[in-house]
Amino acid sequence: EIVLAQSPGTLSLSPGESATLSCRASQSVSSSYLAWYHQKPGQAPRLLIYGASRRATGIPDRFSGSGSGTDFTLTISRLEPEDFAVYYCHQYLSSPPRHIFGQGTRLEIK
């Protein structure tokens, strides 16, 4: 069973700093189907990155995704107050068809 492990569990940073979030798959997965979301309290997740590195509509270029195989990274530069949230990575698997999520990284204001 493929599992997505996100690290760190919690990241404490100040506005203006940069954040690096990791998503590691237990087996090699397709980068085409790797996405990142963030979720604020009481809200639905919002898509940030799809295809490992493509920014979703309306997402500022401070957000960037990279990686392949088993290791994927979301980088957020120049943190804004609205960036502090929980971040999830997500992967679609084709055999058998299903979706999986990482356990999340909480990005909090230091």
Place this chain on the structure above:
Amino acid sequence: QITLKESGPTLVKPTQTLTLTCTFSGFSLDNGGEGVGWIRQSPGKALEWLALMYWDDEKRYSPSLENRLTVTRDTSKNQVVLTLTNVDHVDTGTYFCAYRDPWQLGTLTIWGPGTMVTVSS
């Protein structure tokens, strides 16, 4: 503009069947690759994918819940319905539906606001 909204009971008793409806607009779920997915989140926990209804009526379910889940569609009403049988306290949480976008590599791009369901006697 694509929107989705979940609706259904807020309180369900253990062993009962939970039925949730996702009403969507901005697409018709008849274009190749489109789909509507269901995802839930237990309080304070991570996201868990449940099911996905594809444009061609193909359905996919979480392997761990497959024997309790059914997803159907009502094309005339632009709705996708999720049914979860024999609910338990662990099924308490917020249930989301989301649009599978074929033009963004099949990613779940747009989500509804979610509906909170509590399982309690």
